[in-house]
Amino acid sequence: MADMWSAEVRSWVMSQIRNTGTRPEIAVRSLLHQLGFRFRLHRRDLPGTPDIVLPKYGTAIFVHGCFWHQHDCPLGKKPKSNRSYWLPKLRRNEQRDAKAQRTLRSDGWKVLTIWECETKDTAKVRNRLLRELRKPNAK
Numbered sequence: 001m002a003d004m005w006s007a008e009v010r011s012w013v014m015s016q017i018r019n020t021g022t023r024p025e026i027a028v029r030s031l032l033h034q035l036g037f038r039f040r041l042h043r044r045d046l047p048g049t050p051d052i053v054l055p056k057y058g059t060a061i062f063v064h065g066c067f068w069h070q071h072d073c074p075l076g077k078k079p080k081s082n083r084s085y086w087l088p089k090l091r092r093n094e095q096r097d098a099k100a101q102r103t104l105r106s107d108g109w110k111v112l113t114i115w116e117c118e119t120k121d122t123a124k125v126r127n128r129l130l131r132e133l134r135k136p137n138a139k
């Protein structure tokens, strides 16, 4: 288990250094691209710096790592070691996510969260994106 986290931590750190994106994020980006959607990345001027923003659709997408953002799935299991370090950190992430999404919604954004584990099923993510983006947000 410890190996899995450190691999995830490493991949995240590298994505920040290269300013590229994590593997799940790149998967979602390439799907949107294939579907012909135009989007912007990492809008730091928006709450929570959404990973992908589709201005035309008034939609902000967060592609969340299951561990970092504590998804209710096997990848989101809480660590068994170093709990005094991880638990408050993960809790802060959850609170930050909730707050950013609340603020975005109250500003009129549609907010989608796509989980790392979901991105393993490309067809499913594709269908979800098409379904969610069919109706532009009346702003």
Ligand SMILES: [Zn+2]
Pocket: 066, 071, 072, 073, 074, 075, 076, 115, 116, 117, 118
């Ligand atoms: Zn998950």
